[in-house]
Every structure is written in structure tokens, then in C-alpha cells.
Amino acid sequence: MxxxxxxxxxxxxxxxxxxxxxxxxxxxxxxxxxxxxxxxxxxxxxxxxxxxxxxxxxxxxxxxxxxGTRPATPAEEEIRRFVTQEGSDVLGDLVSLIAAAMSAAEPDMALFQSRRTLIQRTPELMMREKARLGDAEGRLTKYVMDRFHTQGRSETKTPDLEDEARMVVALAFGALHYTMHKWVNSSFSVKRGELLETTSNLIRRATGNEKPA
Amino acid sequence: MxxxxxxxxxxxxxxxxxxxxxxxxxxxxxxxxxxxxxxxxxxxxxxxxxxxxxxxxxxxxxxxxxxGTRPATPAEEEIRRFVTQEGSDVLGDLVSLIAAAMSAAEPDMALFQSRRTLIQRTPELMMREKARLGDAEGRLTKYVMDRFHTQGRSETKTPDLEDEARMVVALAFGALHYTMHKWVNSSFSVKRGELLETTSNLIRRATGNEKPA
DNA sequence: TATAAATATGCAGACGATGCATTAATTCGC
DNA sequence: GCGAATTAATGCATCGTCTGCATATTTATA
CATH class of the missing domain: 1.10.10.60 (Homeodomain-like)
Incomplete structure (x- = not known):
């Protein structure tokens, strides 16, 4: 020492x-x-x-x-960025946040890919993985609420704001699942930025929000 | 006999x-x-x-x-309805479809509620439940694709149509999770129609699609 | 009712997981 | 460095879920 x-x-x-x-x-x-x-x-x-x-x-x-043993928690810094971020794409931003935390939890890329591959092909593991994410649900909902508040939205004006936040988190999990699947199946060749971009677009389309241009 | x-x-x-x-x-x-x-x-x-x-x-x-032993598969009839249904709320309709299948799988309301309560309060069970739903993922994606085709959309015009379908399914799972949670926490008092309506609205808001009126 | 078919049960054992006592290693004060 | 104090690794016993297989029961059928 x-x-x-x-x-x-x-x-x-x-x-x-x-x-x-x-x-x-x-x-x-x-x-x-x-x-x-x-x-x-x-x-x-x-x-x-x-x-x-x-x-x-x-x-x-x-x-x-x-x-992996680490619980994959987003760093303080990332959280702050998410909360104060401008724009209305909460869902996309949240997916980014979680994705970032997941890769941060395993610095070694080779190991990370091995894990993902294995998880992807083993239902048992897939389900455990989801359960783990589920643990973070409450925390993530809080971040989303913070963001809403930062953007001037309140429970006073929108009584079921928390429900909306929960829904955002739930949808993010769904989208994340899709994204991971896609990534593994592309043998990890797609860059993360592109992948998240694609994900965002798909979410818009899936929810009837075609991208204007 | x-x-x-x-x-x-x-x-x-x-x-x-x-x-x-x-x-x-x-x-x-x-x-x-x-x-x-x-x-x-x-x-x-x-x-x-x-x-x-x-x-x-x-x-x-x-x-x-x-x-419960039954896998909770939607009835032929329901599937057909979903596929040929007009309108653009694929997500909402899919959530309805799955929710219907889930309650159909357990006719006894008391048992159904017991199960849901237990699942809700037991992480272990929650995760198993999700895994089960995961099994149906492929089938559900197919229904969504059928619906897209019925509505005149094709892979020719939209190469990643299947991705979009997958995303719809993934989001539906997320929303369903939210909906179940909500329902259990209301002690099953909310009517299913209302609940699904609320869910749809929240999805729109969560994805930046405010309902016009 | 006798026989065939299906089903429930008992038993042994694999495997994951935990508690507890014991042993071995590392760290720390001198 | 050296021995004591800490801390970690191991062995062992045991629980709980789950499966395979042989056996005993029970139901269906001729």
C-alpha cells in the first residue's frame, strides 16, 4: 500500500x-x-x-x-444526465441509460458477449436476468419521476403521473429486451449508437408515432 | 361415455x-x-x-x-379478431388479447386472484411468470405480422417489418406487466375494460402520443 | 370377473443451496 | 521477520426440489 x-x-x-x-x-x-x-x-x-x-x-x-455479480446500477453522473436531459424521448433515453449500465457492469467485452449469448439461448437464464432488472424497477421509476418534475410536470396537474412513469419503465424493459436480442443475434457487430437509434425508431413506429422525416 | x-x-x-x-x-x-x-x-x-x-x-x-398448468393460449377466435381488427392501436389490442387469454386460462375467479396476488408478492414467481409469457413470444409476433399483412403492409415496402412486430410484442409484455400490477394492487376492483383503456392511454402518453381530446 | 391398461406410490439419488465447525491463509503489531 | 489476531477457504451434514425406475393399486374393458 x-x-x-x-x-x-x-x-x-x-x-x-x-x-x-x-x-x-x-x-x-x-x-x-x-x-x-x-x-x-x-x-x-x-x-x-x-x-x-x-x-x-x-x-x-x-x-x-x-x-455476473454486479447489479448493473447506472452511475450517478449518468442518472443526473438522464434526469436533466431535454427532449421528450423519455423512453429512448431510459433504454440508453439501462443499456449503458449493463455494459458498464462488465468491462471485459469478451466476457460480456459470452454472458449475453448464454442468457439469450437459455430460457432459464433469460428469466433470471429479467427478474434482476425487475429489482431496479422502483429506482428507475424514481428517475423518470425526477425527470418529469424537472420538466415542470407535477402530480397536481397530472394525478397519475407516477403511473405514467411506471409505464415508461415497463415499456423500456420491453424495448431493452428486444434490443439485447437484436444485438446478440447480430453477433454484437452493430454499434451501440445505431442500435439504440433503431430501437427508438421502432418504438415510435410500434406505438403509431412515425418519424416525420 | x-x-x-x-x-x-x-x-x-x-x-x-x-x-x-x-x-x-x-x-x-x-x-x-x-x-x-x-x-x-x-x-x-x-x-x-x-x-x-x-x-x-x-x-x-x-x-x-x-x-397454473394451462399455458394461457388465446383462442382461435380471439386471434382471428385481433388479426383482422381495424385501427392502428396494435399495442393496445395485443395487450387486450393476452389479458383475455390469461383470464380465460383460469375460469375460477377466486383462484385466479389468489394466483395473481401470490405472483405479485413473490419475485421468484413473478420471474417464472414472465418466462412463461416469453415462450409465447414467437407466436404473438406471428399474429402481429399477420395483422400487418392484413392491413396491406409488407416486408417489401418495410424491410424491418418483423422487427417492428417484435418490438410491439416486447412493448406489450411491458405494458401487460404494468397492467397486472395495477390490477392486483386495486384488489381486482377495476373493471377490465377500464383498466385496458387506462393502459392504452398511458402507453400513448409514455411514448409521446398524447390523446388528442 | 379376469385381464389389460393406466396410474399412484415408494425409493434411491442427483443437484443446488445453506449452516456450522474446522482448517488454512493473510494481515498486522511488534 | 515472527507470532498472534483476523479473515477466508474447506469439509461435512442436511434440506428441498426434482427425476428415473420398479412396484403396487386402481380403473377400464372384454
Missing amino acids: SKVVEAEQGLRARKRAAAEASIEQAALTLALERGYENVTVEMICEASMISQRTFFNYFGSKEGVIL | SKVVEAEQGLRARKRAAAEASIEQAALTLALERGYENVTVEMICEASMISQRTFFNYFGSKEGVIL
């Missing part, structure tokens, strides 16, 4: 990080090869040479190692 | 129906009392006096007895 200011957080932390990485790698590889259901925790432990108990200490569950 | 044309499908079927009803009742009651997680399959079996093996033969899983 003297020589190097950041990084090198002690032997303990480094070892743990290494072990985690090794376990994740083993799990992802095995699952991509043989299918999530056909991989047991025991196999993963064997491959990464740790005890089963340690596996659960680290990741909590079999699904945890695939979905 | 001679005297009575319908009903009375033989002792066997009747017994099974009775057993199923008894098990469902026991499961729902126990789960509402003590929480889904705190009820074991063993308890349910004890309460309904059948073997664990039989329980799994009937319902396949612990979650199955709560969510």
Missing part, C-alpha cells in the same frame, strides 16, 4: 480476483460448450480447482456466475 | 380433477398464509393427502401448482 497508490490491493484481494476470474471463465466456457443445464457446479469447481463451498461464497448461486 | 355426452368423463378423470383441485387449493392457501418460500412440497402433499411423486406427476414443479 506504499509503492503503488491504486491497484495492488493486497495479496488477498488479488488472489480472490484471480480465483473469481478463473471460475467465471470455467463456468462460461463449460456452459457455452455443453449448455447451462448440463453443467454442474461440481464441474465448475473441479475445473477451477476450488471447493463447492467457496463457489457459493463467491457467487451465491449457479446462475450468479453467469449473470 | 354413453348416457351423458359431456361431463362425467369417467371415474378416473373425475378423481384426478378432484385431486388437482384439492392440491391447488392447499398450495395456494398455504402459500398465501406463510409465503411461497416457506411452503415445502411435502407440506402441500400432506395437506392434500397425496404422495410427493404424484404431486410432481400432476404439476411438474412447485411453481407449476401456483402459476
